[in-house]
Amino acid sequence: MAINAPAHSYSREPDIRLEDYLDDKLQSTTDFESLDNLIASVEVQRSQLQTQLDDATKELQDARRAAQDRQGGLAKSIEEFHRLQESIDARMKIVAESTAPDEANRRLEQPMKQLHKVELAYQYVSLLQDVEKLRLEARSHLPQSPKAALQSYSRLKELSVRLRELQRAADEAATHLVNYVEKITEDLWQEMKDIMSKELENILKKRNWPQGVDTNAEMDDEWLQCFEKLVDLQVPEILYSEGVVTLLPIEVMAKPFVQWFRFQFMGDNATSNPQSFGTFCIPQFLSLIDKWEGFFRDNMGYILASRFKETRAREVRDLSVYVDPACALITALLPVMREKVNDMVQHGLKNPQFLSSLMVQLMDLDDEIRSRFNYDGGDLEQGWAGLTSEVLEKHFDDWFKAEKDFALERYHVIMNSFDARNIDYDYSGSGKMKPTFGAVRVTDLLKSVTSQYERVRRFSHKLKFLIDIQLEILDDYHDRFKDSLDTYYTINSTLGRTLHGLTKEQAAALEGTGAFESLCKVLGSSDHIIATLKDWSNEEFFVTLWDQLQTRAKRTDTDGNIASGMSYENVKDKTSSVVGSDGDGGMLFDETIAAYTLRRKTAEEYIISALNDSHQKAFRPYVAKAHWTTISDSTHVEASQLSVTPELDEPLKILKRNLAFLAAALSTAVFRRIWRASLEKLQDLLWTNVLMTQNFTTLGAAQFVRDLDAIASLIDRHIPDGSAAFSTLQDGLRLLNLPLEAEGGAVSLQEASDRVFTDNTEAKKLLAELDLESLTPANARKILQKRVENSE
Template sequence: MASAQIELLSRPADKSASIDYAVAFLNARFSSFDQLQHGNALDDALKESQQKAERLQAQLLESQAFVNDLVRDTKAKATERLSSAQELALLRHSVADEILSLSEELSSANVSEMRPTLLEEIETMHRNIKELESVKGYVQVVQSALTLSERVVNAVKSLDTSLLISESSLSDYKALQSLTSTIQGACSQADDGTGQGVFLPVFLNNILDKTWLLLKETLSDSLIAASEQLQWPMPVDYAAASEDNRSKFQHAFINLTTLQSLGDKLHKDQKQHEHKPTDGLYPLQALIRPVAQRFKYHFEGSRQTNRLDKPEWYFAHILNLTHEHRRFMDNVVQRLLHNSPFEALNAWREFTRLLLPIVSRKLRRSVPSILTNPPLLAHTVYQCLAFDDALRDAGFSFVGTSAQTTSSKPEDWEGCSEIILGNKEWFESWLAGEQKFTEAQYETIISSPDAWTIVNDEGEQLGQDNELRPTISARRIKVLVEQVTDRYKVLPQFLHKTRFLIGVQVPILELYHTRISESLDAFEALSSYFVRAVPGALSGQSSSADSKRATAGTEGSSRLIKGYVSAKWTAVVMSNWGEDIFFLELWHSICERAALRSRVREVDALPDPSVVRDEGTIFDELVKQYNALAERAETMLVKQICGEVESDLKAHLFKPPATTPGTGEVILSQTLLAPIARLSAHLTLVHQSLPTNTTTNLYRQIASHISNHILQRQVLYQGRGRMTSQEGKNVLDEARLWVETSRMALGGSVRRVEGPWEKLVDSGKLLSLDGEAFAKAVRISTMGSEAEYQTFCGDLGLSSTSREEATDVLKVREDYPK
């Protein structure tokens, strides 16, 4: 029984609980008042309760006596056990002190002057024995590995020259390989708790690799010795060699291929084996060694052939080797490979591939020394690209070599140039040098005294505009940009080509566009025909006399023509470039690759590839800009010529017509000679400088403007009834003079020279009519039918004047009916 329960039962009775119990008992026993009145029910219940209470009281006294006895016995036992526990505690402390004393006696570490105890000496000896046993096992494993390695190497060295190496010759190597695998497996399960690996497997793997390398070197030495009898590394005349020398060479060659074949089988499951199939064919690796030694002697030592400024020497040396030994590789080595497990290899390509590390090593050593010399760096890059192209043209690729993969393609070989181009720092240095050189060439072209002279030769062929002759600067810019194209079109990757396009070519074309645009801006600022009136500006402040002379007359027109020719010719050239297969492929690649699109999208002078995709060409945006510049120059030329002719016409148009005294005939004024001469000079210059189609277009704009100006000023602005028939005849004569002047200035290069002047000539014909003819013209133009008017025009020779225009012209005559 729990103490809490004992405590609960020991408490005195609760009076309120007793009352509640009595009430509940009565309620349960007597459910109504009638039950109380029935007999002695209440007295009986009381007696029953009293009897029950007496029984419970007797049980209580009995329980109380039992509890008292139990408490007394429990106290006695507790006292006894407490005493026993105290005695045990004292005994524990005594035993602990005794153990401590004994342990101090067993160890000498706590007492510096005390000698080691016998137990300590025995334990130390046991540890030493275990360590020595471990070392012994370690040394025995190493000794076994070294013994196996030495035996297999000696077995191969002592192999009879008439015998071929076989799998049985490598039995000790297989045993060494098995030992290494066993130890490695055992050590992989061991854990020293430090997290560090056991060195023994690594050491055994090194022995295994060195053993294989010794086997390879042993057989390679035999092959090199045999090849030297054939005059290797000089070109080999195999047919002229003795039978014995050829037999030794073949035997040594086959031994090496057999060794490599056995090695591929033995190392098939060893992923960490350092000699991989991509290292190359063993016999050809051996033949490369003398070649590499000669290369090192000539191009990596102190000889005169080792020059940084002559990279073409060592490139040519390697190319010569590939050419000189190709016949030997194709006819001899390839035949030996056909009878070996490596019959799929192409001997010449494999030999050439093994020569490439020599060039790569030379480039990696020499390029850092020439990064500060842009011309020499560029020369090295171009020679390297030429070297790669020469090998590709000779038929070299990774297909048919030990570097071939299942998906290899001939174009997978990036070339030795990738050593430079793939290095970001080196490529940026080269690109910066090319930019500076090209910009210097551009400045030389622009600053040349004859930069804006139009060439006189007819050697340029530009399709439909083949008559357009460029300025010297435009032609030189074309040559400069094409030279840049020739330099970078051989680059193997489109990323590098795009960098050249954006960083070198486009800036030159943008600079030239800006130069022409600035020339036109300057012309507009200096020419009086383009300067707008500014309120408050002082007269004569816009330009000096020299500036006016430079922009006036044929000299000013010549400047505009040169600007037009430079822009238009360059636009045509760029259109042709855009259709070139090289730029079409480059543009297609840019549209297909997100990395290239992001670069081109940042250049305003190039189209947005994300918008146009494959439509158009790469130079469309620049062509558009240059064409806009040419149109601007053309508009300025028309405005300049028209402005000068109109300026000279002022004296003629606002001067009363001269008449012959006594006759009243109007004669041609001398003031007309200046504008006619001006127009003739300009048209002659245009005809001599520009092609026929451009000349025709410009002439029609100029003549139409001047013709309309004369018609308005000389005829229509006169007012109604202000001109006589004789003055009308003078207008006709002057109009015909303008036409004839234009025809002579253009030299017959433009058809229908009279076209732009037709309205003026028609007006002169109408105004020159007399009497009945004039009255008929007035009647038909005002009251006649359309058919009558057309018949009248045909009879009179009118070609481009409407009925309303004819009426307006006729009203100028003084005899027009009112």
């Protein structure tokens, strides 16, 4: 049922709800009977809603008033802030323009400094109190408990180290304090060692050490316990020390030995003279160590092993200076020997000859200590550098200058000696090269120089000896060879004689075997130098030096220095062109060997040339002989029945003389090589000027064969099968000497001529039948034409 509701100005949504409400309450006519109740209920509800509305309105007004109050308060606060800011700005301006703060700072500055000084002084005093406390604690445990004393000492040492580190970070501040703490620490350590040493000294005094102690005796318990306490005291110092530390108990026990050494060799005794250093001082020093070596090892070896062998520090447990009592004794004795050596060096600086011998004596001493006692000096990898290295670190230049002066002086004496240029025929056996006395002495000199420096440890020192002494001498000796060969060439060449002339002395020197002798000196000496240098290049010392040079060169730029004062290029030019390359070849003496090889080759060529000249002159009368056409009554002449041509007597003498001389001076290989070349020239001479020039009768051909047999026989007596150099000429003479009438199926002169001139094929067959394969058909025709009988 729908009821029309009065119109109103609100939205339609409240009307709809009202309609729904009325529809719900007034669904029938009976519902009107309760209309009053409904209206009353609605009134009640309206009243309640009105109350709620009033309450909400009141709360809204209260909220608006509160918001207005808060907004007003915020505005007031903002205003107060602006006023405060203005006040602060005004005060800051006043403060900025005022001098009161600076004045206050100036007034407070001095009191603050004094306060800082007081605080710093308090800290200093506290630190010094701690230092003194630690010092006293450490001393209180000695000599009964060195291990307990070490604890306090260690703390003091750590404090000292820490202060030094802080000082560096603080720009070296508190220098006096740091130095004071370090001095206290050092003094304490020295005092601790003195206290413990004094205890051991008293024990040694009771036992009358060392005179009253037998070298085979055993140390008693008190002695051993005191020894152990000193070792325990020193263990931390040894473990954390960068250098070698002398064992304290060994040092105490070595004091009498040091006193004896000073008395014997550093006083006014005759044994203190420099000349006695090698004859008395060194032997006595080694004898002392050798005498007590067994005693120290037998009694103290297990103690040192128990303290150091089990430690984790490999650089300590494997060092002989700590685990071997004999080596520890050497360490304790070396300072006094070092002092003696320094005195000897000072004397040597004024006497170079003594300095030279002194260095050899020092090297011998170092080697004896290393080898006899296995002393490593605290260096597992390189071993003990030795006293020699210590001296050379300061005085190498002085020693090097002395050695170079001695070497050069000796070299010049060798070169100026009366027999330096004479051939030493007794140097080697038969069939070996014979150098001059000078060459042998030069290599001996160079060997002695090697012995002077081969035990030097620094690479740069060894390289300087090699280049600036040995190679310099070799270069000068090479230049002498070159000058000698140049002079020979000048006086033997037409141009040279024209330009420079030839003196009587020079002409006389070249007479006979003079030219050969002059050249053999260069050849034999050069060969001797080359052989010596090649032998040296295979020796361990020079192989090692070459490997070290290669290693350094590969790490060095070509513009840099391989060693101090020696550039890459200079070393390369002096030693080998392959320095610094990646190949495996090369030797230290490559360049020197190459230079001497060139001189040897030149001398050999000149000897061959001189032989050729000698033979040409000697054979000139023989070649000019025109009696090869003598007619014989017999159609066949036996060459062996003939006498040698008189004109050949002198050439045979010359040949014999030359063969004998060169056989004595040259090696078999060189001798054969030279004569092979020379005999080939002699064959060419006889072939061209006799066989191909002269005409021969049967008698003349047989005479030529007899002469050649005489020459060949002489050659074979000095050079086995040497006459093979005449094989072509011999074949030619066999063809030339064919009989006019053949017997027993042999080839006659006429038959040979007919077959040779038929054609080349037939000529070759003939030569093969006669076993004359060295001849050509053309040569065969020429030879056969030289027989007078063929021309008839």
